[in-house]
Amino acid sequence: xxxxxxxxxxxxxxxxxxxxxxxxxxxxxxxxxxxxxxxxxxxxxxxxxxxxxxxxxxxxxxxxxxxxxxxxxxxxxxxxxxxxxxxxxxxxxxxxxxxxxxxxxxxxxxxxxxxxxxxxxxxxxxxxxxxxxxxxxxxxxxxxxxxxxxxxxxxxxxxxxxxxxxxxxxxxxxxxxxxxxxxxxxxxxxxxxxxxxxxxxxxxxxxxxxxxxxxxxxxxxxxxxxxxxxxxxxxxxxxxxxxxxxxxxxxxxxxxxxxxxxxxxxxxxxxxxxxxxxxxxxxxxxxxxxxxxxxxxxxxxxxxxxxxxxxxxxxxxxxxxxxxxxxxxxxxxxxxxxxxxxxxxxxxxxxxxxxxxxxxxxxxxxxxxxxxxxxxxxxxxxxxxxxxxxxxxxxxxxxxxxxxxxxxxxxxxxxxxxxxxxxxxxxxxxxxxxxxxxxxxxxxxxxxxxxxxxxxxxxxxxxxxxxxxxxxxxxxxxxxxxxxxxxxxxxxxxxxxxxxxxxxxxxxxxxxxxxxxxxxxxxxxxxxxxxxxxxxxxxxxxxxxxxxxxxxxxxxxxxxxxxxxxxxxxxxxxxxxxxxxxxxxxxxxxxxxxxxxxxxxxx
Amino acid sequence: xxxxxxxxxxxxxxxxxxxxxxxxxxxxxxxxxxxxxxxxxxxxxxxxxxxxxxxxxxxxxxxxxxxxxxxxxxxxxxxxxxxxxxxxxxxxxxxxxxxxxxxxxxxxxxxxxxxxxxxxxxxxxxxxxxxxxxxxxxxxxxxxxxxxxxxxxxxxxxxxxxxxxxxxxxxxxxxxxxxxxxxxxxxxxxxxxxxxxxxxxxxxxxxxxxxxxxxxxxxxxxxxxxxxxxxxxxxxxxxxxxxxxxxxxxxxxxxxxxxxxxxxxxxxxxxxxxxxxxxxxxxxxxxxxxxxxxxxxxxxxxxxxxxxxxxxxxxxxxxxxxxxxxxxxxxxxxxxxxxxx
Numbered sequence: 054x055x056x057x058x059x060x061x062x063x064x065x066x067x068x069x070x071x072x073x074x075x076x077x078x079x080x081x082x083x084x085x086x087x088x089x090x091x092x093x094x095x096x097x098x099x100x101x102x103x104x105x106x107x108x109x110x111x112x113x114x115x116x117x118x119x120x121x122x123x124x125x126x127x128x129x130x131x132x133x134x135x136x137x138x139x140x141x142x143x144x145x146x147x148x149x150x151x152x153x154x155x156x157x158x159x160x161x162x163x164x165x166x167x168x169x170x171x172x173x174x175x176x177x178x179x180x181x182x183x184x185x186x187x188x189x190x191x192x193x194x195x196x197x198x199x200x201x202x203x204x205x206x207x208x209x210x211x212x213x214x215x216x217x218x219x220x221x222x223x224x225x226x227x228x229x230x231x232x233x234x235x236x237x238x239x240x241x242x243x244x245x246x247x248x249x250x251x252x253x254x255x256x257x258x259x260x261x262x263x264x265x266x267x268x269x270x271x272x273x274x275x276x277x278x279x280x281x282x283x284x285x286x287x288x289x290x291x292x293x294x295x296x297x298x299x300x301x302x303x304x305x306x307x308x309x310x311x312x313x314x315x316x317x318x319x320x321x322x323x324x325x326x327x328x329x330x331x332x333x334x335x336x337x338x339x340x341x342x343x344x345x346x347x348x349x350x351x352x353x354x355x356x357x358x359x360x361x362x363x364x365x366x367x368x369x370x371x372x373x374x375x376x377x378x379x380x381x382x383x384x385x386x387x388x389x390x391x392x393x394x395x396x397x398x399x400x401x402x403x404x405x406x407x408x409x410x411x412x413x414x415x416x417x418x419x420x421x422x423x424x425x426x427x428x429x430x431x432x433x434x435x436x437x438x439x440x441x442x443x444x445x446x447x448x449x450x451x452x453x454x455x456x457x458x459x460x461x462x463x464x465x466x467x468x469x470x471x472x473x474x475x476x477x478x479x480x481x482x483x484x485x486x487x488x489x490x491x492x493x494x495x496x497x498x499x500x501x502x503x504x505x506x507x508x509x510x511x512x513x514x515x516x517x518x519x520x521x522x523x524x525x526x527x528x529x530x531x532x533x534x535x536x537x538x539x540x541x542x543x544x545x546x547x548x549x550x551x552x553x554x555x556x557x558x559x560x561x562x563x564x565x566x567x568x569x570x571x572x573x574x575x576x577x578x579x580x581x582x583x584x585x586x587x588x589x590x591x592x593x594x595x596x597x598x599x600x601x602x603x604x605x606x607x608x609x610x611x612x613x614x615x616x617x618x619x620x621x622x623x624x625x626x627x628x629x630x631x632x633x634x635x636x637x638x639x640x641x642x643x644x645x646x647x648x649x650x651x652x653x654x655x656x
Numbered sequence: 657x658x659x660x661x662x663x664x665x666x667x668x669x670x671x672x673x674x675x676x677x678x679x680x681x682x683x684x685x686x687x688x689x690x691x692x693x694x695x696x697x698x699x700x701x702x703x704x705x706x707x708x709x710x711x712x713x714x715x716x717x718x719x720x721x722x723x724x725x726x727x728x729x730x731x732x733x734x735x736x737x738x739x740x741x742x743x744x745x746x747x748x749x750x751x752x753x754x755x756x757x758x759x760x761x762x763x764x765x766x767x768x769x770x771x772x773x774x775x776x777x778x779x780x781x782x783x784x785x786x787x788x789x790x791x792x793x794x795x796x797x798x799x800x801x802x803x804x805x806x807x808x809x810x811x812x813x814x815x816x817x818x819x820x821x822x823x824x825x826x827x828x829x830x831x832x833x834x835x836x837x838x839x840x841x842x843x844x845x846x847x848x849x850x851x852x853x854x855x856x857x858x859x860x861x862x863x864x865x866x867x868x869x870x871x872x873x874x875x876x877x878x879x880x881x882x883x884x885x886x887x888x889x890x891x892x893x894x895x896x897x898x899x900x901x902x903x904x905x906x907x908x909x910x911x912x913x914x915x916x917x918x919x920x921x922x923x924x925x926x927x928x929x930x931x932x933x934x935x936x937x938x939x940x941x942x943x944x945x946x947x948x949x950x951x952x953x954x955x956x957x958x959x960x961x962x963x964x965x966x967x968x969x970x971x972x973x974x975x976x977x978x979x980x981x982x983x984x985x986x987x988x989x990x991x992x993x994x995x996x997x
Contacts, residue, residue, distance in 0.1 A: 499954075503943055518942050
């Protein structure tokens with residue numbers, strides 16, 4: 054469950070490449086800046102009259118319209134991990150693949166917290182669970198068709214789940230929740246192992262008829278519907294599957310289909326699919342006639358073309374690059390075309406519970422009190438970069454308590470007296486020394502480490518900064534408890550976004566003691582608290598959403614009491630909203646604009 | 657670069673007797689004296705040399721300078737910075753006045769301050785000079801030692817020894833050094849060889865740069881040795897029964913000092929650039945230690961709001977590399993027997 058991938062739109066290697074390419078660009082931009090400083094003093098480009106406001110898209114739909122037609126133009130600096138719905142883990146890809154891949158359930162297409170609610174997509178109604186949430190039954194809508202006119206059946210969905218979760222060699226990218234959860238499938242080796250009968254031995258899903266799926270789980274799991282939102286539940290006809298090569302032309306179940314093949318690193322174009330019936334689909338507006346995606350475009354170029362009106366959406370959805378960000382938020386003429394929504398990504402620093410002297414809770418509390426949250430927020434770009442976090446769960450998730458602040462201080466600068474008290478209490482009155490790990494090619498990570506180093510030095514806690522490459526950080530450095538111990542990494546800069554918007558989706562991997570792994574570990578503080586572990590075991594058996602939410606609140610509070618995470622910010626992105634774009638709003642479930650509602654007024 | 661030619665009105669050539677006297681003079685002057693006279697007349701080389709000496713002084717006196725101006729290189733001054741954009745404010749007491757295009761240059765902060773954290777740029781440039789010059793100089797010494805030893809051995813002994821060493825040089829020169837450096841710095845352990853933290857990283861940088869750049873010096877030394885060992889004074893020494901050690905150390909090596917000196921001066925700026933490149937890629941010295949390459953990398957995020965942050969470390973690298981190059985070229989011309997005097 055590498056949220057590393059989920060959180061960030063591009064593979065790290067590409068980002069490093071982008072940094073290098075930025076050198077000449079930087080020089081050119083400095084030149085342009087100097088030249089333009091000599092020119093006219095104001096005005097902007099004028100042009101279209103837009104009455105939207107700054108950040109309006111976070112809470113409401115901007116430019117509502119039912120106008121169809123036109124071409125919607127996307128671009129991205131990196132590429133899909135794969136446009137195959139069964140082989141992708143990038144957030145933007147989960148959002149975009151819905152154009153041609155309908156899933157059993159989907160998020161409600163509404164701004165604000167309503168976006169975390171689920172509604173049926175291919176399913177006729179929400180799934181029904183048995184008493185202990187181990188058996189889930191879903192019925193499909195009648196009359197659903199693939200792009201070739203053939204009917205979508207329950208078997209196509211069962212096959213899609215089999216290939217994405219068990220065909221590991223061919224399709225490695227997505228999460229494997231079904232593999233973890235489904236019963237009677239332990240020995241199943243995936244559909245590519247036995248060509249004669251691809252589904253032999255895969256008994257976790259029953260298909261009593263063409264329109265019914267029954268999921269048998271090996272444990273109670275009340276949040277199973279969130280798993281059914283994943284693009285892995287989009288139907289794949291078994292005879293069209295070509296393993297990894299299927300990404301070249303995915304058979305569409307949605308309003309658009311591939312126009313030609315997907316060309317990795319170059320383009321992906323979609324045209325209307327006339328077999329899609331809008332009456333069955335309340336989620337997708339399907340306004341444009343054509344959708345074009347350009348891949349591998351330099352971020353600065355994307356930003357410039359967005360502002361110039363030569364592009365409609367940055368597919369990655371993580372916002373404009375730092376250069377354009379500085380321009381947009383200071384320019385009064387452009388501010389109304391900018392959204393600055395809070396994402397579900399928490400930027401934070403793990404405090405290890407095993408390394409001395411941080412194994413003493415009082416020493417960890419000293420770190421919590423000494424941290425300067427104002428400086429941490431500045432490291433992330435100030436108010437537009439994120440909101441100061443004092444708890445773990447982002448505000449949009451049920452059970453989040455934004456009022457929780459166990460370590461308050463004046464102007465968020467840290468409470469040094471309390472910190473010194475705690476140091477006395479843990480037997481280190483003069484402070485101690487430890488190290489902080491950060492990803493070298495993530496400037497904000499490094500700034501976070503520097504800010505915390507300065508803040509902790511005020512009470513005598515000496516922190517050495519250690520940098521690691523981001524491609525291996527989550528897996529073999531911060532993600533390996535042995536490495537963390539050997540290198541005295543008492544603190545590690547990290548980021549986290551949920552696979553689905555709930556307390557379980559957000560916190561189970563980073564706080565549950567049973568989630569500690571020897572590689573790719575995400576519970577980096579190695580918190581193994583009996584009470585919290587029990588709560589996680591209990592919460593998945595509870596049907597009532599509100600009851601679950603109250604347990605999440607307790608987990609959050611107890612983890613903060615244990616002082617295992619120094620929350621820095623809930624990240625905000627800076628998104629440019631071109632004036633010709635219609636039905637634009639920020640979707641909490643995907644942490645970017647909802648691509649399914651977008652249309653354009655451009656001919 | 658060539659040294660300025662002698663002006664035609666040079667009095668030495670005007671008077672035939674003076675030519676004789678001059679020749680006598682020349683016979684009495686050592687090569688070093690002649691070179692120094694030539695170098696003094698090379699204004700560009702002299703300017704380079706003076707800047708180099710200043711830079712070394714600045715680097716050595718970094719703690720004094722920053723103590724004088726009262727800004728430790730890692731001290732945050734976030735009150736000078738706009739929290740919204742991270743840019744430097746025109747007036748910290750009145751954020752409404754917007755950002756300062758000059759990055760907060762004042763009598764307090766001679767070169768302005770860094771965005772986001774507000775660290776003093778002058779102090780960081782001065783401390784960055786320490787890192788850059790330290791790594792580049794020590795790495796150059798490593799290059800020179802390895803290059804000289806192997807170059808003399810190859811040139812003097814010839815035969816299969818020469819073949820082996822020359823092929824080794826080819827291999828080292830063909831090595832994808834930058835990629836290797838990135839990979840190696842990524843996997844260095846926490847402590848090794850009694851070093852840890854930044855000392856270890858400096859050690860690794862010196863090793864990478866020094867150990868892989870020695871063939872440049874090695875080839876020059878080998879070539880010089882090949883010609884020197886055929887010269888009369890070496891033959892004479894050999895016919896008097898001198899051993900290899902005597903010939904190498906007493907006869908050949910002293911004649912190599914000049915080219916080695918010249919080429920190591922020219923190697924230093926290359927090494928400075930290499931260190932900056934590694935820091936820029938995030939595989940150099942760990943933050944918050946100031947390095948010019950690291951500052952450039954951080955600056956790229958802010959080139960629209962705080963262009964001074966790109967320009968200042970860029971200029972520091974530019975001036976340093978240029979000064980060393982001019983100085984090295986001047987030295988080479990001064991020592992070159994073919995240049996006129």
